[in-house]
Structures are given as structure tokens and as C-alpha cells.
Amino acid sequence: MKGLTYGAVTRDIMRPLFKPSVAYLGLLGLSVALLAWGGYCWYVQLQWGLGVGGFQPPVFWGVYITTFVFWIGIGHAGTLISAILFLFRSRWRTGVYRAAEAMTIFAVMTAALFPAIHVGRAWNAYWLFPYPNQRELWQNFKSPLMWDVFAVSTYFSVSTIFFYVGLIPDIAAMRDKTTGLVHKMYRHLSLGWRGTDRQWRHYMAAYGFFAAFATPLVLSVHSVVSWDFAMAQTMGWHSTLFPPYFVAGAIFSGCAMVITLLLPMSKIFGWEDYIGTWHFESLAKMCLLTGGILTYSYAIEHYIGWYSDNPYEWGIFAFRATGAYNWVFWTMVTCNCIIPLVWWKKSWRTNWTILFVVSVFINIGMWFERYNIIASSLAHQFDPAAWVYYTPSWVELGILVGSFGWFFTWFLLFVKVMPSVAIAEVKELLRPPLKADEEAA
């Protein structure tokens, strides 16, 4: 970032906005098409009921819950980067945190669709929330599913507040550089922000508190998601290992998704000065750390299964690796444990092509990890008479594909109307303009 000035930062970050290229429109068109296909599949399910899915007793948690957990995991990196790394004063977060936060919001918005899709009668989804009713019938707050409703909604609300507050000074900078209708939009969204001493003082105090709140929230939300499984008396799920295992997996997949999204964006928008090799290498190192924890977790849950001398517990882990779902298990191991090892070599974790390819493999591997946990445990329970092989139907896979369309449509719209790199914070990284410097020169 040497040689950059405050003015150049504002200019560079605003340059790609509102000028959609053919490639951009093509990507947006593809995302909308995927979304439309997903929407059609959901319509089919609403029309005919959950019978259009591949569910068969006792497997009623399949692709939908897998995809729910996958998107919640993706949503982890944004707030981790913006909150935890803010508290640690990590300098590399500045270039990537805005886009990562946007990714978080859209990923949680995507995940939030799935409980409604999964229960079938989506119009009754409001039953999940406590509201006064004639029968004085309330939710069971001792149930991890209820904890999850609160954890995900709190995570979404807090991340959105954090995201919007972070955007305000940058929207104000854009307001002052635009005219017409766009100016009007930014004027209202900036809430009249002018960067006065009073505003900055309270802003920085509030931002610190948001970060302090978001930090335990990041760690708690996937712990709570893991309890959806760990609280159940199901083999392969009922383990105290789950919270750290899930949190590490979520950070692993979230950081990989940040690389997948930001690497092409940095290249296309010419933002290598702002989001460069340093940032991607740092993200790759985060993946190496969390990927290591994940690999250890995979190993240790198998070890505990064997060491417990419990035939049911050991049975499920042996089944995962060698049974009908072994292709899922080995896809997971290959993508999450083996392929990322190439990043231990510096020249490979700083090579943009390798970074991108490996990050895509991690995303695939992390979806399969959740599928491995959910499908295999339910399809292979205590009673051999109840063993089944669950295969997702085209409707379920269509909705899975549609979720990517939904996510990418939001993300692509965002990058064209809002600054995907934090203008004010990038300026903080630069040496401030000093008269003393000019005189010395």
C-alpha cells in the first residue's frame, strides 16, 4: 500500500461500482438462473409435500440440514475476521473484512431459509419464535433446536448491525462523490454522517463494543449448531468434541469461501493493492490452523469410537469409512485434510491459482463433512432392521443449487453498489499525510 494517498483509496475503491461488465452480468444472470431453478424446486415441494425428497425412515435430516449447517459455517468467517481480528489489531483484516462480512450476512440469510424448507410447511415457520398465544403454549427452551433459533437470529442481527455501522463512514464518502439518484440513496443510508470529532469518538467506542459482543457470539453460534446433534442420543453425534470441532470447521470453510470470493474480485476490480497476496496467504494460514484442528477431530472421534469399546459407537465410525457412505467420507478427508496440505509450502499458498483451486476443494469438502455426519449416522442406527441408504432427490439437489444462486445474487449485487473494501479503515493503515514529511522530502 506504499505510495497510496487518502484520495486515491476513495477513488480506487469506488471505481468498479455501478459499471457492470459483460462478465459481471453473465455471472449475475447465472446466479439468478440457479436461484430460479431452486425456487421452482421449492415450489414443487410446497405443492406436493416432503414426499418429493429422498427421505426414508429414519432419515429425515438430509440435504436441507446439511446445507443449513454448511451456510451457517460459511457465515462464520466474516464476523471472525471483522470482530476477533479487530480486537487483536490484525492489520491484514482491513482489506478483506467488508466483503467477508457481506458474505456472512448473505450466508446466514441463505441458511435461514433451510429450517423453513426442511419442515415442509414453511408458512408455519413463525412457530419457531415465542409469541403470546391463546393456548399459552410455549417453545421448549431446553431444546437445542430452540437454542439454535435464538443463536442464529442473534448472530444475524448482530452481524447486520456490525456490518451496517462499519459501512456508514464509507457510504458518506461515496455520497460526497456521487450525484443524482445514487447520491440520494447514499445520503439517506449514511444517516447524514460527516465524520465530526463527536461522531468518530462515539463511533469508535460503539465499534469496540460490537466487536466485543460479536467475538463470543462467533464461537457460540456454531457450538449451539453442533448441539443440535451432540445433544441427541445418536451414534456419531453424541460427543463433547462437537462444539470445538464445529467451530474450527466453520472458520475453515468460511475462510476458504472468502478466498473463493475475493480472489477473482480483487483480480477483476484491479484491487491487488488492497486485497493482495498478503491477505490470501493470511487466510490460507487460518485454514491451515483450523484444518489441522479439524483433521485432529476426525482422527480423535474415530479413536474414541474404537477406545470406548462400545460396538455401536465404533460401528458407526467403521461404517463411515468403509460402508455405503465411504465415498462421502473419503471425499471429505481428501478435500479437507489432504488437499489443503499443499499450502504448507509458501510458494503454493501465495500462488493465486492454487489458492483458488484449493479453496474450492475445501468448500466441497466441508459440505460433504456435514452430509457425512448427518446422513451416515441416521441411516445406520442401533437397529439393523432400520438401516437404509438415503439418496437425495432432484428436488433436494435443486434447492441446494438454488441456495448458491440466492447467495451469489446477493453478493454480486452488493459488490456493485457498496464499497467491498473498507475505505476509512484502509486509510487508517496508510501513513497519514504529514507536513513534516513533505518538508523533509
Add this chain to the structure above:
Amino acid sequence: MSAEGTTVKAVFAHLDSLVDGIAAVKRARLPDFVVTAPLPRHEIEELIYEGRPSPVRWFTLTGAIFGGTAGFSLASLTHLNWPMIIPAGKPLVSVPAFMVITFEATVFWGCLATLIGLIVMCRLPSFGLQEEVTDARFSDDCFGIIINGLAGAAVEEWKNKLLAAGAIEVTVSGSK
């Protein structure tokens, strides 16, 4: 934030010049001035507020205490309202089981109250700020000091002082 008397607006391209300007204003104990910047700088806050913490923290604390209490109460009172005995001898009001709801509500209301604190203390939305503060350069690459309520010889005096501090432009506007 309208001002009586004459307003002097100084635009600075350098942070050290701005700091000199603020120091001069603080030394003179001028009661009504605004400093603007495109980014937060601790030098500015320390000079003006001398380490006094922002009152936003009281909003945060109040919100968090309210949230925690509300979350635990929601879980406990609803379970007492419909006494659903869950097998395995769990008590109706189960502290460990309700900790998750309590934690989430603490965080949610703490954040919401912090947001309210931010809006109240920053006086947002602030569409009616005086014109001198709304210079587009202040959100881009320049800093500013706007002194309100000056009269007579003080106007010229402050114009010269701010230029001497290193302002690249000083303008004077009439009474509001």
C-alpha cells in the same frame, strides 16, 4: 448545530497541521468548534476529549443487563406458565439449559442498546448540520476545523492562526 456569530472554516491536508490547529483552539478554550476527518485518529480524540470515555458504554451495559434478565425470564416464566415436565427429572427452571437463551439475549440487547447509544450520542440522522461541516473533502482526503461564534477582531485573528498552523484554505461565513 446552528451557530451564532461568524464561522471560520479551515481545511487541512496534513494531520500534524490539523493537530497544531486543534491545540491552538483548545489553548484558547473556544467553546464551539467542530473537527472533521475522513478516518478516526486517536490524536484528534485525545486532544479534544483528553481521554474521557464515551458514554455509549452505559447504553451497552444497560442493554446487556436487560437482555440477560429478559432472556432468562422468558425461558423461566414460559416454562412455569405451561409446566411441561420433561423426563429425566429436569427441573422446570433449569439454569444450565437456559444459559444459552440468556447469553444470546444478553448479546442481542447489548448490541441493540449500543446501536441506540451510537445514534443518540452521534445525533444521527444528522442531515441538518451546518453547511461548513458538509464539505465533500472531509470524507475524502482533508481534515477540517470549524469554529463558530466568533465576532469582531477574533475572526481575523483565528483566520491567521489557522493559516499559521498549516491550513490550506480558510473561509469565513456570516452569522447563521
